[in-house]
Amino acid sequence: MESAEVESDILRRVRTLLRELDGHHPACQCDRGMLRWxxxxxxxQNPSNSSVLVGILVKELERAERxxxxxxIIPLLHTxxxxxxxxxxxxDELCSRVYxxxxxxxxxxxxxxxxxxxxAIKVKMERTAPGTLYQRMVISEQSLKSDPYPYQEKIFIFADPELLSEAICNALVTDTEAAQVSQSPRVCMCYVIIHAMQAALAEGCDVSGLKATLQDMPTSDVEHWFQQVxxxxxxxxxxxxxDRNQHAARLEKIYCTILRSPQAGDVPLGETHGTPLPNPNISFHLWTEDDQLWKELVLFIRPLTQSCEPDCLSQDLDNFEIQDIISDCECCEQTRFSVLSTDSGIERDLPVAAEEPLTPFNAETEQSRLQRKGGIKKKPSPLESVAFLQAGCNGPGAKPPAKPPRRPGNPPEPMAPLQRLHTARIVLLGDDRILGRLTQAYHSLRKRETRRVFLTPRLNLQFYYIPVVTEQPDTPTAMIFFNDPAQEPAEDVFLTELRTQVQESISHKDLSTTKKKTTLDGPGIDLTATYRKVVLSDRAKELVISLRSTGLVMKSIPTNEAEDxxxxxxxxxxxxxxxxxxxxSFSTVTNRLKTRDIKIRSTEQRPFMVCLDKDGRRVYRNVISMEVSPCLEPSYCLQKTRTMKFSLHEAEDVGLVKYMPKCLLLPINTFSGVIQ
Structure with a gap:
């Protein structure tokens, strides 16, 4: 196909993609994202057309910005x-326009x-050293050993088993496992070498000859040249x-040594070959347990050895608390062992000479010593040892397990901060219900990190959400109901929506009285709402309203991007x-409020039902009153409590609490970069 036809075909595809973003394409609802794919x-299929696509996308981005x-902007920029x-x-001219x-x-x-x-940072780096972004992506996603770039990435897919059929789940598991089997570390290292040479030398790189030479090499030689590149x-x-020319000269020297040729520029100019991008490391999970996310992240930081039994993994993790094993801020210190001392500490009790044997104990002395009674012998779990955690912290950027003693008079050496060498991309497949489960799991994880820090300094968490829409019943399903007979307060978190509904469970004693009152006052129950109204000046203004209502809906996600x-x-x-x-007669009116804190109370003591994130498994019944406020960061709450003990002004944030975020931030990305 000629260059003009190629450019016209790619331009047509990009314009079709723009119509999909406007919502004017017929496939925009059911097959959203397929055009980009x-x-x-x-x-x-034809990597030589990459420059044409980059040029067209830059023009469309500039036109969109004007x-x-x-x-x-964001979907085109990702592509x-x-x-x-x-x-x-x-x-370099095209990269400069992108920059x-x-x-x-x-x-x-x-x-x-x-x-x-x-x-902009990535493009600037790519202009100086072509091939850097490809190399870093392959190294991190494939967990290749590399001292200059020791980062690792993994994608965790968590799906709601109630929305995806068994056939779809099995297909996803099969595809993810097959993708990992088909690519080996040797193949990935060859990809990095070939792509780096072609990006730096352009037409001066004999891709076919380089591939053949690397295939004939032993794995140890391939790994050697991979480290050099x-x-x-x-x-x-x-x-x-x-300088870009200096970078090309360095790689040209390595290239000539690999091919054992005097000049790399002597090869004939051939067709541009593309280097495949290996599939990332993906694990697929059905989200069936509340703490399943935390378990997978722990194993990602410190994977189990092959000798561990996978069948016992779930039971071991259920009784495992990393934070209770590690001491505060000293998670990598050596293990302490208790030693029985027979030295009284008195000088006259010491033996006369070093070679003088100690007096043996008699039977009475032996019985008078403290002894340990026999107990139940438990099989230790591989995750219950401190050595398991220490081994996971001994990677690059971690603290050394032992510190030499400091001499008097010398200032203490500052400890190097831990680096976040691991990146976990959490991809969610589901509806609002799985977002609610993510909110609970993330809040629980932050609570664990408040008590004992382990994951936070070493792990970079990124959340992505792929909505899966299915037909939902009008009434909530019967999967667990929260019903506390003692009517004690319960705490929970939600992300998208809270919905209340009048509960029809009324005792027989008050049935006749309630029927008469409902006939006079209409359906619903009497509620009192106390809330702080949101105003432009951001000043707190508390209001109280009393009304008769059949229910209410609270949403934390704005209806459009312009709202806060x-x-x-x-x-x-x-x-x-x-x-x-x-x-x-009776009619209904919808009252719309904007608030950060609100309290709802039933003045008749008649109960109502609360459903969180449209999840039938998270329904509270027999609710008389509720309070909704922003979810605070657990570390902020802990620091606030400690600060209030030493401060007379409880309402004022002092000390470190002034610099800590108050609200728990849960950044959920979409693949277009905009909140949906």
Missing amino acids: TLHKKID GDFRHY LMYTLIKAPCIS DFCKKLLTLPKPFCTIGLDY VAAVECAGNEENA LAYLNVNITEIVKINNLSGR
Whole structure:
């Protein structure tokens, strides 16, 4: 296909993608995202067209920025960066245009400025050392051993078993396992070498000859040249005044040594070959346990050895608490062992000479010593040892397990902070119910980290959400109901929605009285709502309203992108009496409130039902009153409690608590970069 036809075909595909983003494409509802996927596959089949696609995307991005079509920017920019990472070679002039556009995004609000800054840094690095982004992605996603770049990434897919059929789950598990089997570390290292050479040398790289030479090499030689290439690329990427020509000269020297040829430029110019991007390390899980997320993250930081029995893993983790084993802020210290001492500490009790034997104990002395009674012998779990945790902390960037004694008079050496060498991308498949489960799991994880810090300094968490929409029944299903006979307060967290409904469970004693009152006052129950109204001046203004209602809905996600995320949208359905000639009737009116804190109380002591995140498994019954407020960071609550003990002003934040975030932030990304 000629270049003009290729450019016209790619431009047509990009314009179709823009129509999908506008919602004018017929496939925008059921097959959303398929157009971008087919565009990626089109470039994978013919990598020489990568430069054409990058040029078209840059033009469309510049046009969108000038015309204020901001909903085009992030999806097109993600596609551009994916193409730029996989492209065999992109001209410096084209990379410069991408870099300039990313810098323009810094003047826009979030998330545009955040994504623009991240991509601007990456493009600048790619201009200096071509192939850096591809190399880092393969090393981290495949967990290849590399000292210059020791980072690791893994994708965890958590799906709701009630929304996905068994056939779909089995297909996903089969695909993820087959993708890992088909690619070996040797193949991935060869990919990194070939892509780095082609990105730096462009047409001067004989891709076919390089592939054949690497295939004939033993694995030890491939690993040696892989380390050489990684060191050369990382050296150029981390240098402040690095030059692209110097980077090409370094790789050309390695290239000539591998091929044992005098000049790399003597090879004939051939067709541009693309290097495949290996599938990332993906694990698929059905979210069936509340603490399943925490378990998988612990094993990602410190994987079990092959000698561990997988059948006992779930039972071992149920009784395992990492935070209770490790001491405060000293999670990598050596294990202490108790030793029985027979020395009284008195000088006259010491033996006369070192070779003088000690007096043996008699039977009475032996019986008078403290002895330990026999107990139940328990099989130790591989996860219950401190050595298990210490081994997981001995990677690059971790504290050494032992510290030499400090001499008097010398200042203490500052400890190197732990590096976040692991990145876990949590992908959720489900509806609002699985988002609620994520909120609970994340809040529980932060509570664990407040008591004993282990995951937070070493792990970078990223959450992604893929909505799965199915037909839901109007009434909540009967999967668990929270019903406390003692009517004690219960704490819970929700992310998207809280819905209340009048409960019809009334005792026989008050049945006749309630029927008469309901006939006069209409359906519903009498409620009193106390809330703080959100005003532009951000000043607290507390209001109290009393009304008769059939239920209410609270949503924490705004209806459009222009609204703020810092308050709740509360819609209360009020029953209004209407007196006319034909008698008394009732109508409903929706009261809309914007608040950060609200208290709801039933003045009749009649119970109502509360459902969180549209999840029938999270239903509270026999509720008389409830309070809704922003979820505070557990570490902030702990520090606040400690501060109040030493401060007379309880309402004032003093000490470290002033610099800590109050609200628990749960950043959930989408693959388009905008909250949906």
